[in-house]
Amino acid sequence: MKSIVWILAVQLLARASSQGELPAPEDKPNEAKLMSRISVGNAPLEQRNYQVAPAPYNLAEQSEPYNIAFDYHNYDQMTRFLRATTSKYPSLTALYSIGKSVQGRDLWVMVVSASPYEHMIGKPDVKYVANMHGNEAVSRELMLHLIHHLVTNYHSDPYIRWLMDNTRIHIMPSMNPDGFEVAKEGACDGGQGRYNARGFDLNRNFPDYFKQNNKRTQPETDAVKEWVSKIQFVLSGSLHGGALVASYPFDNTPNSRKSISTLFKIVLLYYYTSCLCCKDCAGPQRCALSYASSPSLTPDDDVFKHLALTYSTNHAKMSRGVACRSSQKGFRRGITNGAEWYPLTGGMQDFNYVWYGCMEVTLEVSCCKYPPAHELPKYWEDNRMSLIKFLAEAHRGIHGFVMDEHGNPVEKASLKMKSRDVGFQSTKYGEFWRILMPGMYKLEVYADGYVPREVDVMVVDQHPTLVNVTLHAAKRKDGNFYRPQQQPPLYHRPSIKPQQPGFMSSITSGFNNLVNFFG
Ligand SMILES: *[C@@H]1O[C@H](CO)[C@@H](O)[C@H](O)[C@H]1NC(C)=O
Ligand SMILES: [Zn+2]
Secondary structure (H helix, E strand, C coil): CCCCCCECCCCCCCCCCCCCCCCCCCCCCCHHHHHHHCEECCEEHHHHCCCEECCCCCHHHHHCCCCCCCCCCCHHHHHHHHHHHHHHCCCCEEEEEEEECCCCCEEEEEEECCCCCCCCCCCCEEEEEECCCCCCCHHHHHHHHHHHHHHHHCCCCHHHHHHHHHCEEEEECCCCHHHHHHCCCCCCCCCCCCCCCCCCCHHHCCCCCCCCCCCCCCHHHHHHHHHHHHCCEEEEEEEECCEEEEEECCCCCCCCHHHHHHHHHHHHHHHHHCCCCCCCCCCCCCCCCCCCCCCCCCCCHHHHHHHHHHHHHHCCCHHHCCCCCCCCCCCHHHEEEHHHHCCCCCCHHHHHHHHHCCEEEEEEEECCCCCCHHHHHHHHHHHHHHHHHHHHHHHCCEEEEEEECCCCECCCCEEEECCEEEEEECCCCCEEEECCCCEEEEEEEECCCECCEEEEEEECCCCCEEEEEEECECECCCCCECCCCCCCCCCCCCCCCCCCCCHHHHHHHHHHHHHHHCC
8 A cells, every 4th residue: 555544543432531549548448439430541430431340358269379270261260360360469450341242241351550440641551352263262361371470470570560560451361252152172273162142253343444344343342442442552462363473464455456366366276276275274175275465564564563573582482483284374483464464354453553553463372273271381381471572562662742831731632653644642641652663753743723743753772752742822813723734634534435346345255254264
């Protein structure tokens, strides 16, 4: 894609204006009071309709040893572990639900941080979302072990302490708890449990920048969309299984002659060989046929490559790039552009990046989607360092505040790095973050009623650069406000292109269905 469009996230929900405060310590916290005052992200939770699950103040439970077994945890067991964690570590964790699955299971998120109940002004919020394909089960257990590891090492490991003191880590162990309940341990491939209870693939269910997504939106997807609209996440990992690779945006690609010709090649090959292959088909036939799609690169490609490499090189084997099966291709250094691997419509990582400027990478953490439980210790050891180092990358690049002449925060200022035309916005505290590699950049800042500004910034490797931007009101002599002259195409939402009619679109959608079994 050569033409660059500046996209800015529109906050769907007005940010709350009042700031939450922590309740005064009490012997036995009053649930209602705790719930009404707790905050996650930039505003109190109750104004986001999130209720914090109170820690069970049960002495018997608190005195039990706090452990996590290398075993799969179904919904009830997972819920019990999360509640036990908040009970044991009330000052380092908070549990909230962002909504419910089709079958009514809570979509739990655990915040792990030195400030679990309240956003730390100036410090980034990051997230992991696992098990959105319900049968990709390793990711779910990795998240429970990560939670356990973070809280139990806070006082002994200076790096983890630094990370938790300076970052709010939101961990969703399962975005598809219904799917997990019907998935089968030992099933390395296939689609049982992959979909939500209505049969929808959640990683094909998000609004798409490149193509119209006609899939009916699902409760799990809606919950995540609302969540990311309320909290300005800086960095995110979406965990999957069925491959061993870190895959970065874009996942989708504009309709182009090239991709259509690729499509025809595949269709032709299909007829010649009567065997349609993909990286991990669930179908009965497999062969070594492979095809190459074109990469679909973002203006932040250097950053995304770096983030993906951070995961793969800290992983015990991912960066070797060895293919999971002989029929698959390997990935150089264990990373790939999403669309180059295979294009998909409605994926979560493109949505995070294009709509909210949150850099999300898809982490495929196991060749076998649901390996036997006795293999879990190996998976945890392989991924432990990657999971921690990846999150720390939120502390790279620039961060700062947009303020007016009186030092008041300017909310929803539109920012972008010159020539990287995917924008981001300031929070209600005027905060912003952008992950960038070392170098010189120009930061462009626009806000309604202010004179636009361009600020030169230098990014170094060792620490993030603090950039405070003061905006001056664009006032005329008669007291009326000018509109900024160089207003960019603000709130340019991804345009929905009409579906191509006829033959091609039916092949395209058929093709999309066929590749749905990928990790
Ligand atoms: C930047 O602004 C923040 C928020 O107003 C303030 O706390 C901080 O001290 C400022 N830093 C610099 C270097 O101006
Ligand atoms: Zn997956």
